[in-house]
Amino acid sequence: MLDLDMTPYAAFVWPAWGVSAVVLAALTARAFAASRKWKRELDRLEANQTTPETADPTRPQAARSGVGPKQ
Numbered sequence: 001m002l003d004l005d006m007t008p009y010a011a012f013v014w015p016a017w018g019v020s021a022v023v024l025a026a027l028t029a030r031a032f033a034a035s036r037k038w039k040r041e042l043d044r045l046e047a048n049q050t051t052p053e054t055a056d057p058t059r060p061q062a063a064r065s066g067v068g069p070k071q
Contacts, residue, residue, distance in 0.1 A: 006013050
């Protein structure tokens with residue numbers, strides 16, 4: 001049923017599968033690490049966000065956007 005006998009090509013196919021598996025594992029680990037980093041950053045930004053109750057009532061509220069210069 002499952003024929004893994006690749007006699008003339010095994011020296012090329014198995015290392016290629018191995019390299020592919022290592023690359024996919026590394027990309028997955030990197031994606032999880034980036035996800036945790038951005039989750040921490042989002043939590044930090046949300047914790048520092050000014051609520052309408054504590055905002056200066058004399059200052060007009062600007063539209064909030066993810067684009068533009070950092071303040």
